[in-house]
Amino acid sequence: MLRVENLTVKFPSRFGDFTAVQDLSMTIKPGEIHGLVGESGAGKSTVGAAIIGLLQSPGYISDGTMMLGDTDLRGLDQQEAHRLRGKRISMIFQDPQTSLNPLMRIEDQLVETILAHEDISAAAAKSRAIDLLEEMGIKDAASRMQSYPHQFSGGMRQRVVIALALCTNPELIIADEPTTALDVAVQSQVLDLIRRLAEVRKVGFMLITHDIGVIARIADTVTVMRHGKGIESGPTAQVLGNPVHTYTKQLMAAVPPLDRKIDRFMVPEKDDIVTPSMNSGAQAEAWLLSGTKSDPIGLSLSDIDVTFPGVRTSIFRKPDPFVALSEISFDVRPGSVMGIVGESGSGKSTLAKTLTGLVKPANGTMTLGSADLPGGKTRARKHPSRQLMQMVFQDPFSSLNSRHKIGDILAEPLWLYGLVKDQKERQELCADMLGLVGMPPEAINKFPHQFSGGQRQRIAVARALLARPKILICDEPTSALDVSIQAQLLNLLKDLQKAFGLTVIFISHNLSVVRQMSDDVVVLRNGRIQEKGPSEQVYEDPKADYTKRLLELTPTMPSQWMS
The missing domain is CATH 3.40.50.300 (P-loop containing nucleotide triphosphate hydrolases)
Incomplete structure (x- = not known):
C-alpha cells in the first residue's frame, strides 16, 4: 500500500x-x-x-x-x-x-x-x-x-x-x-x-x-x-x-522493566553528549551539602480532602462540589522515594499541588518533619515549607520562563530565599549547578527554547535544587521524554537523591518507571487510595483489583526480549 x-x-x-x-x-x-x-x-x-x-x-x-x-x-x-x-x-x-x-x-x-x-x-x-x-x-x-x-x-x-x-x-x-x-x-x-x-x-x-x-x-x-x-x-x-x-x-x-527492579538504567551511547569535567559540579555539591547537614525529613498526611466548586447547570440548583481527593492518609519516610501512581483524573497532580500549598485542602492535616503545614491559601511565601519543598513539573518548557536566560531562571530561588547575596557568586553557583546535572556551564547564557526536552528537564531539576530543598516532588517528569533521555534523567534523580538524602515524591502513570524509582508506593483512583505499601510488595503481590488491572494493562516487552 x-x-x-x-x-x-x-x-x-x-x-x-x-x-x-x-x-x-x-x-x-x-x-x-x-x-x-x-x-x-x-x-x-x-x-x-x-x-x-x-x-x-x-x-x-x-x-x-x-x-x-x-x-x-x-x-x-x-x-x-x-x-x-x-x-x-x-x-x-x-x-x-x-x-x-x-x-x-x-x-x-x-x-x-x-x-x-x-x-x-x-x-x-x-x-x-x-x-x-x-x-x-x-x-x-x-x-x-x-x-x-x-x-x-x-x-x-x-x-x-x-x-x-x-x-x-x-x-x-x-x-x-x-x-x-x-x-x-x-x-x-x-x-x-x-x-x-x-x-x-x-x-x-x-x-x-x-x-x-x-x-x-x-x-x-x-x-x-x-x-x-x-x-x-x-x-x-x-x-x-x-x-x-x-x-x-x-x-x-534502556527500557525500564516491569517485572523486576534494577539499580541503574542503561543509556545508549551518544555522539553529541557533553561529558562534564572531573571538577564539574563540585562547588554546587559542596554548597548543597553545607545546607543539608541536618537529617532528612519526612512527610505525613492524615485524612486530606480536596474539593472544587461544581459546574452550575441550573440557576435554581446549587451545584454539588467535585471531590478531587478523599481521606488521603500516608507517611513518606525521611530520605525515601514515595511513588504515586494512578490514571488521569485520579488526583495525583492535585495531591502534589496540595503538598506545595498551591491548593487548599478542605479537611485533614499535613506534617513536614515535626511541624504542621498550614493550608494552601494561608501558607505565606516566606513560610519555610515553600523553600523546603520544591517541584519538578511535567513540561519543563512551560515551567521555565521563555523570556529569561537560564542564568536568571536558576538564580531566582537564590535571591528569593536569600541564600546567596552576591550576584557574581550566584552566577558562578548556577553555572556549577548545571555541571552537577550534566549540562555545560555555557548553557547559562542561553534561552530555554535552545535546548531539547531532556536538557530543559535537567535545568528544571537544577533550579529546584538551588532552593536547598529537603523534599523534591516530581510530577510526571519523564512522560514526554524518549527512552534514552528518560534513562539519563532517572539515573540523575537516583544519584541526587542518594547524594543529598532527599525525600522524593515521584508521580507517574508509568508503572515500570515507578517500580525502579520508589521505595514505597500509593495507588490512587478517583481521589481515593486503593493500595499502599512497600514498592516491591505491591508489585509482586498486589492486593487491590485495580492495582492488578493497572499492571496487566502496562505495555511491556516479553522477558526473553529484555534479556
Whole structure:
C-alpha cells in the first residue's frame, strides 16, 4: 500500500543543508501496523510529515520515491496533494487538545471534514459521524456530539481525533505519538482500537513513538531510526527480540522493566553528549551539602480532602462540589522515594499541588518533619515549607520562563530565599549547578527554547535544587521524554537523591518507571487510595483489583526480549 524508497529530507540554512532524513526505505501493507521508533531528533515525525505533504518550510524532499498504491506522492501538485490529504492519508497528532478546534462542537468538526471530501448531504454526514463515534467506543454518541473538546477527557479526545482521521475511509493513517500523554488504562483502550481498525477496516498504520513497550505490544513490523537513518527494520519479534545493530540493543537495555527492579538504567551511547569535567559540579555539591547537614525529613498526611466548586447547570440548583481527593492518609519516610501512581483524573497532580500549598485542602492535616503545614491559601511565601519543598513539573518548557536566560531562571530561588547575596557568586553557583546535572556551564547564557526536552528537564531539576530543598516532588517528569533521555534523567534523580538524602515524591502513570524509582508506593483512583505499601510488595503481590488491572494493562516487552 505504501512504498518509500531512499527518502531524503533536507532543511537549508545559512550554515548549509541539514539532512533530517537520509536514504530511508520502508513498506506498509493494508491492515499492517508499522512502528517507527527512535530518540527525539531521529527524524520520525519528519518522515510522517513528508509522506502526508506537511513538511515545514523551508524543508524539502531532495531524493527518494513515495508511492501510495499507484500514486506517486512526490508527483502531486499542491491542489492534488490537498485533495489526497485527509481522503486517502490521515494523521493523528500527539496532543488531541491542539488538534481539535476549541470553539467548535465535535459534530461540526466531524461533519465539516466529511463534507470536504465526500459528495453527500449534511444529514448523511451527521449520521456517519454518529456511527464513527459509536465505533470508537463513545457512548451516547448522538448527544456527545454536541459537546466541545474541553468537555471530553484526554482519552475521549483522542478517540474523537481517530474518528476524524477515519471519517473519509483513508488507506493510511499516520499516528504521531498518539498515546504519549495518556495513562496506561486509556493507552490500552486506544491501542486496542488501533489494532481493531487495522484488522477490520484493513487500514495501514504508521505508528510513530518512542515507547518501545507500545511497539512490542501492537506493531507488526518496525523500523529503528537514528540520526535520520533507518538502522534496522523487519518484523517486530525479529528486530526487538533479536536485535542486530548495537544501537537497537542499547535502546532495548534502556527500557525500564516491569517485572523486576534494577539499580541503574542503561543509556545508549551518544555522539553529541557533553561529558562534564572531573571538577564539574563540585562547588554546587559542596554548597548543597553545607545546607543539608541536618537529617532528612519526612512527610505525613492524615485524612486530606480536596474539593472544587461544581459546574452550575441550573440557576435554581446549587451545584454539588467535585471531590478531587478523599481521606488521603500516608507517611513518606525521611530520605525515601514515595511513588504515586494512578490514571488521569485520579488526583495525583492535585495531591502534589496540595503538598506545595498551591491548593487548599478542605479537611485533614499535613506534617513536614515535626511541624504542621498550614493550608494552601494561608501558607505565606516566606513560610519555610515553600523553600523546603520544591517541584519538578511535567513540561519543563512551560515551567521555565521563555523570556529569561537560564542564568536568571536558576538564580531566582537564590535571591528569593536569600541564600546567596552576591550576584557574581550566584552566577558562578548556577553555572556549577548545571555541571552537577550534566549540562555545560555555557548553557547559562542561553534561552530555554535552545535546548531539547531532556536538557530543559535537567535545568528544571537544577533550579529546584538551588532552593536547598529537603523534599523534591516530581510530577510526571519523564512522560514526554524518549527512552534514552528518560534513562539519563532517572539515573540523575537516583544519584541526587542518594547524594543529598532527599525525600522524593515521584508521580507517574508509568508503572515500570515507578517500580525502579520508589521505595514505597500509593495507588490512587478517583481521589481515593486503593493500595499502599512497600514498592516491591505491591508489585509482586498486589492486593487491590485495580492495582492488578493497572499492571496487566502496562505495555511491556516479553522477558526473553529484555534479556
